[in-house]
Amino acid sequence: MKNLRITLKIASSLDGRIALADGTSQWITSSASRARGHQMRAENDAIMVGIGTVLADDPLLTARTVPLPARQPVRIVADSRGRLPAASRLAQSLDLGRVVAVTTGQATDAAIPAGVDIWRCGNGVRMDVAEFVRRAEAEGLRTLLIEGGSTLAATFIRAGLVDEIAWFRAPILIGGEGLPALGALGLTDLKSATRWRPVATERIGDDVLDTYVRSEQ
Ligand SMILES: NC(=O)c1ccc[n+]([C@@H]2O[C@H](COP(=O)([O-])OP(=O)(O)OC[C@H]3O[C@@H](n4cnc5c(N)ncnc54)[C@H](OP(=O)(O)O)[C@@H]3O)[C@@H](O)[C@H]2O)c1
Numbered sequence: 001m002k003n004l005r006i007t008l009k010i011a012s013s014l015d016g017r018i019a020l021a022d023g024t025s026q027w028i029t030s031s032a033s034r035a036r037g038h039q040m041r042a043e044n045d046a047i048m049v050g051i052g053t054v055l056a057d058d059p060l061l062t063a064r065t066v067p068l069p070a071r072q073p074v075r076i077v078a079d080s081r082g083r084l085p086a087a088s089r090l091a092q093s094l095d096l097g098r099v100v101a102v103t104t105g106q107a108t109d110a111a112i113p114a115g116v117d118i119w120r121c122g123n124g125v126r127m128d129v130a131e132f133v134r135r136a137e138a139e140g141l142r143t144l145l146i147e148g149g150s151t152l153a154a155t156f157i158r159a160g161l162v163d164e165i166a167w168f169r170a171p172i173l174i175g176g177e178g179l180p181a182l183g184a185l186g187l188t189d190l191k192s193a194t195r196w197r198p199v200a201t202e203r204i205g206d207d208v209l210d211t212y213v214r215s216e217q
Helices: 029-045 053-055 091-096 129-138 150-158
Strands: 005-013 017-019 046-050 074-078 099-103 117-120 143-146 164-168 194-202 208-216
Touching: 005 029, 029 143, 029 164, 029 194, 029 208, 046 053, 046 117, 046 150, 053 074, 053 150, 091 099, 143 150
Parallel strands: 005 143, 005 164, 046 074, 046 143, 074 099, 099 117
Antiparallel strands: 005 017, 164 208, 194 208
């Protein structure tokens, strides 16, 4: 039984792309949608991204709401090999709140910037997601917002760990060379595709926010 509620947030074009081929993704959705994204951060105990997103976008991952939340969410990076740069905004903003790098037993801690917490989850090449969830629960986290990118999002979907999807869509088209919202899911037939139940649709300016919960299979 999982006690950590996991929401996957995606900000995409109409055709489900989250970045141009060169990795540019700021800003696909409008400032109003991004403000809503900050609200979602403030409502969650922790925010998570993959190291690919940190290296591409150097995000701060704080909740910048007005007023600011009483407490910032824990900021977590899936970083199996310990590549989080010391100069990244995450590592440079420890005064704003806790930052965690999730590595594996194969990683050496030496490269991880001082002050960043290290959670070792599994002994494989990549962070073991089930072990990560157990660790997050043991740390007292009850809600987690995953903000991508496409590789990390696909891992959590494949593992059946995502409870809710918050999908912001902007009315632009990026095309097939853009980065898809989700990496490979390894499906061989449609029957095994996870199904999602739409629970809300909201217009935010010209963008649309669709919320889905996982249908019981
Ligand atoms: N529009 C949006 O909503 C949005 C949001 C976020 C990102 N983006 C865009 O997405 C792009 C980055 O996406 P990405 O797919 O390249 O990278 P990503 O999903 O951010 O990070 C992937 C990396 O996470 C690490 N990782 C650790 N454990 C993992 C696991 N169990 N499963 C999967 N990954 C794991 C792996 O690196 P190690 O093996 O080194 O650990 C992996 O290469 C950027 O262009 C960014 O701008 C867009």
